[in-house]
Amino acid sequence: MNVIDVEGLSKDYRQHFWTPLRRVLHNVTFVVREAEIFGFLGPNGSGKSTTIKILLEIIFPTEGRAKLFGKDVGDSDAKRHIGFLPENPYFYDYLTSTQFLEFHGSLQGMSRDQIHSRIPKILEQVGMRGTEHMRLRNFSKGMLQRIGLAQAILHDPKLVILDEPMTGLDPVGRKEVRDLMLQLREQGKTVFFSTHILSDVEMVCDRVAILNKGHLLSCGKVDELIAADIRYVDLVWGGHSPKLLDYLRTLDTKLSVSAESIYLKVFPHAKESGKDFERRMNEIVQKGIELGGAIQTISPKKETLEDVFVKQVGHMESRV
Amino acid sequence: MNRFKFYIAFARNAFREARHNKVLHIAAGFAAALILFSLFMGEVSMYQNEKVVKDVGLAAISLLGVFVAIYLGVTSLYQELEKRTIYSIVSKPIRREDVLIGKYLGMAWILGVAVVMMTLYLYLVTSFIEAKIDFALLPAIALIYVELLVIAAVAVLFSSFSTPFMSGFFTLGFFLVGRVSHILRDFGERSKNDVFKFFANLVQKVIDLEPFDLRVHAVHKLPIYMEDFWYPLFYGCVLTALLIAGSLVVFRRRDFK
Structure with missing residues (x-):
């Protein structure tokens, strides 16, 4: 009941x-x-x-x-x-x-x-x-x-x-x-x-x-x-392998390089399913390791309730 | 739930609230001072000392009571709504009708205590000028109390849908019209205008507070017949019941915003 x-x-x-x-x-x-x-x-x-x-x-x-x-x-x-x-x-x-x-x-x-x-x-x-x-x-x-x-x-x-x-x-x-x-x-x-x-x-x-x-x-x-889908993934690489850097630059991602690390922000493509995004991430990680990179952190960022709330309330505002 | 238990809880709470109310303290102080002052007024009268004290004393009890009845009637329900204490009360397994009846019984208790205390005080003051207790005052005081119950019920009725100011204004109007309605009826009897005659008669039949005033009888030791007491008592009870029933109708379906 x-x-x-x-x-x-x-x-x-x-x-x-x-x-x-x-x-x-x-x-x-x-x-x-x-x-x-x-x-x-x-x-x-x-x-x-x-x-x-x-x-x-x-x-x-x-x-x-x-x-x-x-x-x-x-x-x-x-x-x-x-x-x-x-x-x-x-x-x-x-x-x-x-x-x-x-x-x-x-x-x-x-x-x-x-x-x-x-x-x-x-x-x-x-x-x-x-x-x-x-x-x-x-x-x-x-x-x-x-x-x-x-x-x-x-x-x-x-x-x-x-x-x-x-x-x-x-x-x-x-x-x-x-x-x-x-x-x-x-x-x-x-x-x-x-x-x-x-x-x-x-x-x-x-x-x-x-x-x-x-x-x-x-x-x-x-x-x-809260959508189970990942909004983006933060990837931090340790070390500066030139091959790795060249490879990462070819990707459609946000990249920033500091003295000790490489920060990579990978977004799913439009209409890309969760599984496809996961597969693409695996490929990036695998290839990066092959090119001499060492992963420091991987953190997938999911949608928060705040995102859902702002999105829904904001959508409503625009309709009203 | 045992409704009686709830009424007691409400009445006790209303009494606690009144005990901490400065406005009521000041009003009681004023009435007490007035009764004390009547001792000096009696001194300047010609052999009417004790009558002046009793007359002023009964008037002070009535005035204080009317003030308290209107004040409590228009503010106590309004404050429950304004301060939203009503929210947590209505959420309990209580019917709305019981909330209003509980509040009214609380007021009746406070008025009763105020009248009893003022009566004892009046007897104390009169003891300075006569060495006996004048029980002839009691019927007059009892009817003052019944009148106060009617006025409190009027105030509750108005406050169930109006602001304290408007409720106070209307209730005071009711009291004043009720006290002079017999004069209005006399005017109507003498008038050649049938509409006015009908209207004046109707007002006197519905709102008539004059029978509650036995002050002159009590002070001047005039005989008080059975109907002088029972008629206003019965009329007061019926009027109060009708007024409270009217309040319940409004209160039952009202949104507490």
Whole structure:
């Protein structure tokens, strides 16, 4: 069973009652499976938060439907298994960490005993141990983000939805959140998070969806989205054999020569298949060695998620 | 989930919030100062010392209550939306209706505590001029509380779709019209214009806050009949229920942007 099932979701907004309707989400369809980390990727204003709000019934869709655990969004049973961290969370700043978690735990239907047995464990998990009696008004942005995470996982949900969870965190904090996501996945939980920080997605996500201007551009496994094909190969030769240099100059490549090394950047030809490119590379390497060259490094450069993202979003911009 | 448990959680949270609200502290301080000042006003009256203190005291409780009811009614829901705390609340296994009812019950609790505290304070002040507790004030105070519940419900209704300023403006308008609607009806009775007569009568039937004011009865020891108390109590409950039901209709399908 899919944990999240979104089909043909569209949303129209009206800024004021006298302004015309504007479509901010266009026929978005995707699924999120059990025990995976799903990254919802897109630039600011792409519709990520709008989709999340629909999933949590904070807003209602204009068209389409969304299901959580096979039930329509808004279903109390489904909501019981969800933990949610909103973007830029603001919480009641007059509460202490404990009071804040007590409040959210009771809204989840947890008993007082359950809440109090979970609080120390959860605070430890988000690195907030020792803040039990501190008021939230004294927290930094990063601490607020962590306490927000704590309320999201307090009731041990099966699905954790995080809207821009890395916002306001320093590199250490970001790593800790990534580790927490991985930890949740290990426990069999599903993590759905939105972000525009590509490196985070590449590091932890099983699958991603790319959204721009309310359109879903692509959805799939990270390594499927990133083309398996090599963009180019960096080849560094040690030593200066004149024959090698003459040979390399005959090739259709980028060449630069320094005192000790020869740098070669080999691009695949247009319409050249991956296998043909691989064969051509083998020939270059073999021939170079025969001509007295010694290879220092070979590094094939593949497409990154950033390349995919920029390409897709850029393509979309040009269409719009 | 046990809804009652949720309401308690919400009411407790609302109360904690109110405890840290400086605006409410200042308002309570002002009302307390007004009651204290009535001691001096009583001094300059002719043998009416204790009546002046009680009259001003009840007026101060009512004024403070109306201010708190409007202030909480228009700001508390709006702040949940503006600061987006509503997002993490709505994502919980709770019906939207329960959020609004929980917020309203929280307000009712705060208003109740404010009225009880001001009443105790009024009794403390009156103890300087008379050595007994005047229980005749209690029905008047109880109806002040019911009136405050109605006003809070009006504020919640307006704030479910409007800004705090507009909601406050409309709610204050409701309160003022409600307090003078019986005068409007009297004007209508004397008017030869049938449309005005109908309109004035209608307004008085729908918005009538005058029956909640038993101040004169309580202060001057006039008899308070059963219907003087039960009618406004019943009217207040029905009106509050209708207003909250109206808010729920708006709140249930509203997008929290």
